[in-house]
Amino acid sequence: MDLHHFQPQILGSRFQDFRNRRLHLVFVINDFPPGFLFHPFGIQYFAHLDIRLQTDGTFYREQLGDGFFTYCVEDEAGKLDINALSNTTGIILRNLIVQLGYPQEIADMVVDSILDWKDIDELHRLNGAESDYYQTLPNPCKAKNASFDTLEELLLVKGVTPELLYGNGKQKGLAAFLTVFAKTNKIQINAAPRELLASIPGMTDDLMENIMTARTMGQIGKIRDLQNVIANKCECQPKIDHL
Numbered sequence: 001m002d003l004h005h006f007q008p009q010i011l012g013s014r015f016q017d018f019r020n021r022r023l024h025l026v027f028v029i030n031d032f033p034p035g036f037l038f039h040p041f042g043i044q045y046f047a048h049l050d051i052r053l054q055t056d057g058t059f060y061r062e063q064l065g066d067g068f069f070t071y072c073v074e075d076e077a078g079k080l081d082i083n084a085l086s087n088t089t090g091i092i093l094r095n096l097i098v099q100l101g102y103p104q105e106i107a108d109m110v111v112d113s114i115l116d117w118k119d120i121d122e123l124h125r126l127n128g129a130e131s132d133y134y135q136t137l138p139n140p141c142k143a144k145n146a147s148f149d150t151l152e153e154l155l156l157v158k159g160v161t162p163e164l165l166y167g168n169g170k171q172k173g174l175a176a177f178l179t180v181f182a183k184t185n186k187i188q189i190n191a192a193p194r195e196l197l198a199s200i201p202g203m204t205d206d207l208m209e210n211i212m213t214a215r216t217m218g219q220i221g222k223i224r225d226l227q228n229v230i231a232n233k234c235e236c237q238p239k240i241d242h243l
Helices: 090-099 104-118 151-156 162-166 194-198 205-216 223-233
Strands: 009-018 021-029 037-039 042-044 060-064 067-075
Touching: 090 104, 090 194, 151 162, 194 205, 205 223
Parallel strands: none
Antiparallel strands: 009 021, 021 067, 037 042, 060 067
């Protein structure tokens, strides 16, 4: 960010949720050019922009007066819904945590503990935790045994640290890939971040690149399109039922 040539007014970040799509805006401006409007439902400055927006969190930069703003669009359906997480789909989250640089034992503990936190019983999994563990903490509590209301609630779960959830400035945290809004155990292939795609069992680097290229060109509109990408570009097929 080059701020040498002007004294900007930093307005901060805002987001707009609409049909599970979240629009993040981070902007630095000097003035309010025509077309920049505040309204009760968010911020409008895109009527003149003729661009195809990816919904996987890709950041874009636009000029705004003497300054600029960056923004991204995230489709919550392209993330992993922790309320729909199961013993089967938990492998994706385990792989993701390992991919973020954490050891396998941490991944196993976090996934088992998430599943224990939201299930309705007090029987903990091999690496998980239930109320008997949480009652021994300095600030004792009980396992919720119900769905998560927010991602921040993960900080109450055994093994989840602020760095794991939010990242450390150099590495993304789980919050960039998880949601409570998708309401499904499937992942929208056109909106999934690269790191989440890489965590799907059977995914290879070559196949992931083919998927990223195909969806940028608008070629993945239905499951058959994805099957064609797999059949034409790769000999081994990942388990696409996760998508």
